[in-house]
Amino acid sequence: MAGMVTAIVMVQAERQRVQETAEALAGVPSVREVYSVTGEWDIVAILKLARYEDLDDVVTGHLRKVEGIARTQTMLAFRTYNEALLDQGFGVGLDEGQQR
Amino acid sequence: MAGMVTAIVMVQAERQRVQETAEALAGVPSVREVYSVTGEWDIVAILKLARYEDLDDVVTGHLRKVEGIARTQTMLAFRTYNEALLDQGFGVGLDEGQQR
Amino acid sequence: MAGMVTAIVMVQAERQRVQETAEALAGVPSVREVYSVTGEWDIVAILKLARYEDLDDVVTGHLRKVEGIARTQTMLAFRTYNEALLDQGFGVGLDEGQQR
Amino acid sequence: MAGMVTAIVMVQAERQRVQETAEALAGVPSVREVYSVTGEWDIVAILKLARYEDLDDVVTGHLRKVEGIARTQTMLAFRTYNEALLDQGFGVGLDEGQQR
Amino acid sequence: MAGMVTAIVMVQAERQRVQETAEALAGVPSVREVYSVTGEWDIVAILKLARYEDLDDVVTGHLRKVEGIARTQTMLAFRTYNEALLDQGFGVGLDEGQQR
Amino acid sequence: MAGMVTAIVMVQAERQRVQETAEALAGVPSVREVYSVTGEWDIVAILKLARYEDLDDVVTGHLRKVEGIARTQTMLAFRTYNEALLDQGFGVGLDEGQQR
Amino acid sequence: MAGMVTAIVMVQAERQRVQETAEALAGVPSVREVYSVTGEWDIVAILKLARYEDLDDVVTGHLRKVEGIARTQTMLAFRTYNEALLDQGFGVGLDEGQQR
Amino acid sequence: MAGMVTAIVMVQAERQRVQETAEALAGVPSVREVYSVTGEWDIVAILKLARYEDLDDVVTGHLRKVEGIARTQTMLAFRTYNEALLDQGFGVGLDEGQQR
Amino acid sequence: MAGMVTAIVMVQAERQRVQETAEALAGVPSVREVYSVTGEWDIVAILKLARYEDLDDVVTGHLRKVEGIARTQTMLAFRTYNEALLDQGFGVGLDEGQQR
Amino acid sequence: MAGMVTAIVMVQAERQRVQETAEALAGVPSVREVYSVTGEWDIVAILKLARYEDLDDVVTGHLRKVEGIARTQTMLAFRTYNEALLDQGFGVGLDEGQQR
Structure with missing residues (x-):
């Protein structure tokens, strides 16, 4: 999913x-992965x-x-570290599509 | 990445x-995505x-x-909610590869 | 209980x-031990x-x-340290049944 | 392990x-199970x-x-809920060995 | 109150x-002292x-x-340090009644 | 210990x-009871x-x-609830020695 | 206000x-100053x-x-540092009225 | 101290x-009262x-x-509630000196 | 916006x-900027x-x-660091309008 | 500053x-306002x-x-609420430059 901006949304549900x-x-829309997870949060959604x-x-x-949500906390990615590109010496601010 | 188990590792670095x-x-190995993120944590790695x-x-x-890590917190996914499968009525405990 | 995966679920109840x-x-099912405990949590269940x-x-x-649960936090074990095996030099990723 | 008193010790390590x-x-001695766990704590020991x-x-x-321990928090069990006994109507304050 | 086991229960009340x-x-029963206290908790009971x-x-x-309790946190004493006994060189695991 | 003012000091030690x-x-002086306790704090002293x-x-x-103390939190009692006195209808602001 | 005992009460209100x-x-009575304040608490009262x-x-x-109070936290002063007295070398446990 | 602006500074010291x-x-300068206090903070200064x-x-x-300070948290008063003025029907944004 | 006093109000809304x-x-009035934001708070208003x-x-x-607000926390600016002025050697306690 | 993306960075400094x-x-660069603030954080920078x-x-x-920073927490604005535009019925996802 090159060129996409990732956000990780942690959710506590009723x-x-x-x-x-x-x-x-x-x-x-834009929600690609949704998981029940261990720990303090109930659900993590990856956008x-x-x-x-x-x-x-x-x-x-x-x-x-979305009903049933009690609390959310969104972490927005502003830099992606992609091993393949790193090997090729690309310092990538964002995804390779916006490589510096 | 059907049939894979996802873990989300939140990292505070020096x-x-x-x-x-x-x-x-x-x-x-197994680390597919690494991001600098906004919020309380510095980095999120998706395994x-x-x-x-x-x-x-x-x-x-x-x-x-890995040097430079001050604190981590790992959330392990134990249920995946995949829209495609949900549309087809599959209640998936894990990824579709382990569908009930 | 060799070869089992352990989870520790901390519970705050009404x-x-x-x-x-x-x-x-x-x-x-799979819940082997349940205790009322001192401290911040009311109950600990060992799966x-x-x-x-x-x-x-x-x-x-x-x-x-289960009714009456106000909040839970699950810790999933991903490595077991078993004294007997350690004495025999086994590095055990999981229980001895899945020894490396 | 009837008649035993259980303590759950959560550990953050260096x-x-x-x-x-x-x-x-x-x-x-008395430590029966030790696990690396997901979440806020690194290790859980069951005594x-x-x-x-x-x-x-x-x-x-x-x-x-024990060297390497940064912080611990001990939860002491003061009541055990054992399904077998519960089925037989035993209200157990402790393990069945001290049944009321 | 030699030979007794002490528990300190912190209480937030409505x-x-x-x-x-x-x-x-x-x-x-067993509650010997109850105080309104300054700080984060409303009441402390000493058992x-x-x-x-x-x-x-x-x-x-x-x-x-007991009605009116919103939240409690129990700290159970597992070692008593008694100045008199310490002066006499007694390492006391519990109260002097159970001195080692 | 009628007429005394109670303080509960929670201590985290190195x-x-x-x-x-x-x-x-x-x-x-004035420290009457000192315990190792379960939970978030290491020691509780009752003054x-x-x-x-x-x-x-x-x-x-x-x-x-006192060396070895990392953090303390003092709770000062400003009202004592003494069952005996309560039975006799005494509302006690402090200990019976200062009964209203 | 020599010889008085000060308490600072932090209040969260509805x-x-x-x-x-x-x-x-x-x-x-005894409440001398009440302020709306910036930060986590809504009101501070000085007694x-x-x-x-x-x-x-x-x-x-x-x-x-007092209606409308959701949560309070009281800090009781047990030592006063008064610049004037300090200049004159008085170690004051309390206010100068109770100087040692 | 009419017409003054009050700030309450909570201090944790070494x-x-x-x-x-x-x-x-x-x-x-401007620090009028300094106290050792019970609770989570060591010192409160009133400016x-x-x-x-x-x-x-x-x-x-x-x-x-000032050396020895580990952490501070300042609460700035932006409204004063003064009983005397309230009795006379003055809604005071600040101290009576700046009464609306 | 020289000479203005800035306050940052963080808001959790229903x-x-x-x-x-x-x-x-x-x-x-006085609210100049309002944003939905990532992280623990829902809204930030800049006054x-x-x-x-x-x-x-x-x-x-x-x-x-304002209806719908569950919790707020106000941070009041008491010193402004303005690059332009700093270059000209002005230590500014407040905005340049109140330069020392 | 129409069309700009705002970030609010809270800083704890040594x-x-x-x-x-x-x-x-x-x-x-991009840092437009920097303030010393009351409360839990020392500095707020607005980008x-x-x-x-x-x-x-x-x-x-x-x-x-930047040396001297102990901890930061960044809140990124993803929606701007601008009174002028709201009056004209513009629902603005971002700044008016990116109005829907």
Whole structure:
């Protein structure tokens, strides 16, 4: 998924609605992977956005409308470290599509 | 990456060594994606393991040897919600490769 | 319990329902030990899973349906340190059944 | 392990010494299970004590002398919920050996 | 109070019910001292148990039934340091009644 | 210990010096009970002061000079709930010696 | 305000009732100063007590009855550092009125 | 102290230097009261500033140069609730000197 | 915006009302910028006040009346570092309008 | 500053180097405003980026090289609420330059 912007959204869901919430998240545009996870958070969703600007649509237009979500915390990637490119000496600010 | 087990490792690195640490992480087997991220953590690494059992090798054999790491927190995925499969009515405990 | 995968689930229960919740947990498949404990958490449940993949069934299929649970945090074991084996020089990634 | 008192000790270890620390813990008397775990803690040790009073020996006499430990938090079980006994209507304060 | 096992229970009570809760705690068997305190917690209760095993009765049988309690955290003493005995060279695991 | 003012001091000690620190605490004037405890703190000391004003002497003159202490948190009791007195209808702001 | 005992009470109030709560606090005996403040807490009240023993009356008799309070945390001063006295070499445990 | 702006500075000091730090704070201009306090913080200093703008001088020019300070957290008052004025119906944004 | 006092207000809003809350904040006097942000907080509002004293009006008169806000934390700027001025050797306590 | 992407960086600095650190931050490209602030953080820097992609340069290329920084937390704005535009009915994902 070269040239995409990645966001990692950690979700705490209402106890009885974790599965339903995760399934709803899996249907949101730009959401590529959704997992039930061990630890303090219930669900992690991995977003692949064409442009940073799309995060707003996904969050405001979709994520906030998914029922069963109690709390979220979004981590936005601003630098990607890709082994292949690193081997070739490319310092990549973003994905290789936007290599410096 | 059907049939893989996903782990999300959040990393706080020593301030002056974030980039060097992220680049080292990108070279660790099973580590597919490494990002500098906004928020409380400096780096997020996404692992794709053939089997859960491989997490030990990656963590003990590699991650713990990466210099510059101050703190890590690993979230292991134990259920994947894949929209395509969900549409086809598959309740997937793991990836479709281990569909119930 | 060689060859089993261990998970430790820490539980905060609704105040008046700790005992009822703990008893319900004790009836969940793969849950081997359940304790009321001192400290920040009310209950600790120790799971023994045949395979990591079973964690999903236990959590999604059972734990989330136990009433009275306010919050849980699951720690999944990915390496076992067994004194007997260590004495014999076995580095065990998992239980001795999956010794490297 | 009827009649034993269980304690769960969560351990944060110095980054480079997790394995060495876990192996040392596995050698401590009364320590039955030691795991590397996902999440905020590095290691969990499960102790089985003949009597509560033994906790002091284990902690003061041994755990505190294990090098590489940065922080520990001990949860002491004061009630065991054992499915078998529960089925037979035993309300067990401790293990069945001390059943009410 | 030689030979007793001490537990310190920190309590957050519903705002309007602190006094009523503290008074109820003062009536619970094994509870020797109850205080309103400064700081993050509202009340501290000091228990003196004949045996560790009694903690379960007190917590499960009584404390959990006291209305007005929002949150508790129990610290169980496993070693007593008594100046008099220390002067006489006694290393006391527990109270002097169980001196080593 | 009627008429005394109680303070509960929670202590985190340097790992290798918990016992030595606790023993030093046991020798401090007004410190009546010192315990190794389960949970987040290593040691709890219970002080009985003739007057609130004595807390300063104990803390400034003694506690701060005990080596091995990493962190402390003091909870000062400002109301005592004593079952005996409560039965006799005494609302006690402090100990019975200062009953309203 | 020589010879007084100071307590600092930090208050989180229900969002819509901060002003009303602060005004009620300003009317409580011994409460000398009440402020809306920046940061994690909404209100800080500074109490000047004739004697430590009065804290109980203020907290139990008044503060707990002020509506709109969600959470409080009280810090009790046990040593006063007064520049004027310090210049004159007085080590003051309390206010100069109780100088050693 | 009508017309003054109040700031409350909470301080954690290096263990062995609490008293020395508090005494140094007492000598800082605009610092009117300095206390050793119970709870999570070691010292609280109460500042009275002629103008908000003076906070910078005090913090940057003085507080940051006081040795022995490990951590501080400043709460700045932006509204004063003064019982006397409230009785006379004055809604006071600041002190009565700047009454609306 | 020389000569203005800056405050940064971090806001957690009720999940379904983030956008509505942010829009309401954007309409509050002195609020210059309002953003949905990544991380632990939902919204950040940047205020530019003519005088510190205006913070009270904005917070008490407006912010507290915006529906949908669950929690806020205000950081008030008391020193501005402006590159242009710094180049010209001005140590600025506040904005250049109040240069020392 | 229409069309710019805003990031808010909260900084904890080494105690004796807050001013020096803030001044260095003020010299970093894209950093428009730097303040000493009240509360848990020492400094807040407000960045205005031409494109999201520039955040990497600023963080990796500059911020991480500023000495004296102990900890940072970056909040990236992904939606701007601008009162003027809101009045004209523009729902703005980003700044008006990227209005939907």
